[in-house]
Amino acid sequence: MENPRMVRQQVRKIIRVACDRCKGSGFLPGEIELNPIIEIPREEEHGDYSTNIAFLLAPKVRKSPQEIAKVLVENMDFAEICEKVEVAARGFMNFYVKDAVWRDTLKRMSDKGLDSMFPNVGEGKRVLIEFVSSNPTGPLHIGHGRGAAVGDVLANVLMKTGYTVVKEYYVNDAGKQIETLGQSTYARWRELEGDPIPFEEHFYQGDYVKDIAALLAERKSSIPPLRDEAVRFMAKFASDEVMHGIERDLADFGVIFDNYYRETKLYENGDVDETLKVLQGKDYAYEKDGALWFRTGLFERDEDRVLVKSDGEKTYFASDIAYHKNKLERDFDILIDIWGSDHHGYIPRLRASIEALGKNKESLKVLLIQFVTLLKDGKPVGMSTRSGQFTTLKEVLDEVGKNAARFFFLMRKSDAHLEFDLDLAKKTSNENPVYYVQYAHARIESIFRVAKDEGVSAASLRDADVGLLTLKDETMLIKGILNFFNVVEGSARSFEPHRITFYLLDLVGKFHSYYNKTRVIGDDRGVTLARLLLLDMLRQVIQSGLSILGVSAPERM
């Protein structure tokens, strides 16, 4: 078997052949067409794969599932890959794959390398993942951190599985919020100059505004004398400054974007006006009460939305349509947007706009990220950007480090609430799941150090005889290792990066258990080599999994 997916395909084939044979003998009607599920059973005693085909056939041929399963098995040639196929009491058919098949697949993996094992899900499709996209009016908080982790890891997963991926950050550098930032900065600057003006309630309260004002105060000469111009100048200055900080925090978090796409660019190059013209040309936009409205209701169950306000200003929605039009025109097959879940109400109108532009709205996938509750001393820490009482990503990174932060963000499915326990993430103890995985890797590295001292080189692993891996724990570990590629595939198909985290925890659990029971390096050189090959593959899978997560795989701990 080239890879573990092929084992499942073989099982499918065995079933199909048996069905054909039963059709030939008249036991099954010839025209019947079925797509049975072949799954990995929960219970180990139920074999490596099982199928429900007998249940699906039962009503059609008016026979009991048990009888159908029995006849199918009698007509089955399974000996090549299975040691037995059993009919369970209810009518399930359980396939017990030969241990040798798994061992040979492991050997193949060792010979050909990990990269040859990843399934090609994407087939070269181009996908653009847009995430974080936080307004440059304040530093990233912990919620953005979760979005950053999910987006970055999803990008890694998709890259592993045959997609061409571009990571993009959309910078909302136009509009009222930037203006408010300018006013806030200006007010702080006046304070520093000893000539204060009222600091209004809707201004940004955070201390970072004061820092920026202080920076400006040092370069007094470049500030325009007129207030309006000064505010505009400071808006630009402050948002650039904040943006630099965001990029720095992201880099510290291990997230590097391919592009930063600025909203103002869409205005400058005429994309927004062009988009509005197209919509109007198709009569998908109309004027009412002095404003321009988009006919959302034509495409989705949603109300019509304003594109141009009666004061002539364009809405965020207008430029966002232009942005997504722009993305599609850059020849991406799939657009993934990662948003905070509080924006979910925005999905219908954006989908509608894509359809209105004559594109397939199914090419847009929106992943919603639920809020993060930060726990400190077991109690939640409140947050709000306006009041300045948020916990920034930087603070969390400084406290728990990149590895723990990324791992914790991916311990939940993204659309579920996440409780982030700061104290737990910080602990250097067995309670911390990050270390559980990393420690397994360090242990394996340690074994290889000892092996090296005893004269076992990496090259000699080529001669290892996997047939000597006969322990039950070893078979389980092999299956666990090979399952990696299925998990990555599932993760890619469902856009659920957190599956990698769960998989790794499960896998290294098997290893820790094995380690405590079994000595790898022993007197029997053959067995030692075989076990080292097993651990080498395990090590590579852990490294690969952790690198997808963006978490380090330390050699010592």
Place this chain on the structure above:
RNA sequence: GCGCCUGUAGCUCAAUUAGGAUAGAGCAACGGACUUCUAAUCCGUAGGUUCCGUGUUCGAGUCACGGCAGGCGCGCCA
């Protein structure tokens, strides 16, 4: 009022390609294992009306309908 998400062990969460067999982990609790390649580990015990109800069927944590509870959204804001 309408829409989306969530509800599983004391706590935090799983449950595989959208229905499969006896619902699983970790933490916390209790009892054990270091003369050994790393005890940041392992082994064992205990812990459940899967929020409630009705339905669909060979089979429901999973699907449908109706409730209950929590979160979020329903702007000419972004």
